[in-house]
Amino acid sequence: MIPLLRRILLAGSGVVFAVIAVAAVVWPHAVAARYGLKLDGEAMNEFRAVFTGFWLGLAAMLFTAARRPELVILGDLCGLALLLQAMGRLLSVVLDGAPRADFVAAMIGEALTGAIVLAIRPRRAA
Numbered sequence: 001m002i003p004l005l006r007r008i009l010l011a012g013s014g015v016v017f018a019v020i021a022v023a024a025v026v027w028p029h030a031v032a033a034r035y036g037l038k039l040d041g042e043a044m045n046e047f048r049a050v051f052t053g054f055w056l057g058l059a060a061m062l063f064t065a066a067r068r069p070e071l072v073i074l075g076d077l078c079g080l081a082l083l084l085q086a087m088g089r090l091l092s093v094v095l096d097g098a099p100r101a102d103f104v105a106a107m108i109g110e111a112l113t114g115a116i117v118l119a120i121r122p123r124r125a126a
Contacts, residue, residue, distance in 0.1 A: 006121075010065045028044065087111075
């Protein structure tokens with residue numbers, strides 16, 4: 001049986017990334033400010049590429065992995081992406097110092113979600 005928790009975590013993560021991406025389209029300056037970014041000139045192009053394009057793509061992959069649990073490798077790669085995002089945040093803590101509490105909470109949530117997704121892999125058919 002395919003672990004339901006894995007599917008819920010993948011879909012839930014997809015919702016988070018999709019909501020941020022849509023908010024970044026509607027309120028780019030407000031979203032950027034929340035992340036400590038100021039959008040001027042070329043920064044807007046990079047912001048839209050990552051916060052809209054990449055995160056919508058990631059959301060689509062997460063939704064697909066949740067909907068198609070038999071594609072175990074896709075779910076694993078999504079879990080790895082979440083875990084590596086948390087590791088990037090941890091690297092920043094070590095190199096740059098501790099961020100705001102909400103970013104620490106995001107790091108912990110991403111790490112736990114990614115680790116759980118990777119730990120509760122569906123069994124392969126014999």
